[in-house]
Amino acid sequence: GAGVSQSPRYKVAKRGQDVALRCDPISGHVSLFWYQQALGQGPEFLTYFQNEAQLDKSGLPSDRFFAERPEGSVSTLKIQRTQQEDSAVYLCASSLVHGNSPLHFGNGTRLTVT
């Protein structure tokens, strides 16, 4: 497709369940990023991949959060044992190369933990 695609668009999970959020970046984009956006706030950085290598995971809030990009294309953000404070929109972005190329964001997955 033309843009970054994320699925599902909406996810409702019961507290304690595991969830997996998928991101399809723009074809050929080397860099991939995950952000978390709480209601009424700006996005906050979670983690960054260059191809299949996870170069920065300093923003992951706890060890319940895990991201992978095994073939350097599609990425999955997994949250184990979800908590209510995990409720947010999870945004994926990709860029052509590392450096100053602009980030293209997907429309996000809205996660609600009940």
Place this chain on the structure above:
Amino acid sequence: GQQLNQSPQSMFIQEGEDVSMNCTSSSIFNTWLWYKQDPGEGPVLLIALYKAGELTSNGRLTAQFGITRKDSFLNISASIPSDVGIYFCAAHYGGSQGNLIFGKGTKLSVKP
């Protein structure tokens, strides 16, 4: 930690008016960006600024990278209803392009 102070938090204006919003920080950044986010969508890049003092326009939008590298502003001239949305400033820290810090956003409402 580093944070961006974005103001105003919200604006209600008449169609045709000019708009100004800004972002300040106590930290120095190498790149400033302005994004717009519509409901249910991801942020879309409006303007990117790479040099202190740089003034860049994109149609009715003008943004400047402050000379101290600690601030930036965005102006929208002759606003129209489709300008409605949330505008975020963002700045790069660290070596990774993706390590963007975002402001809390300015919500713009335009009355026709």
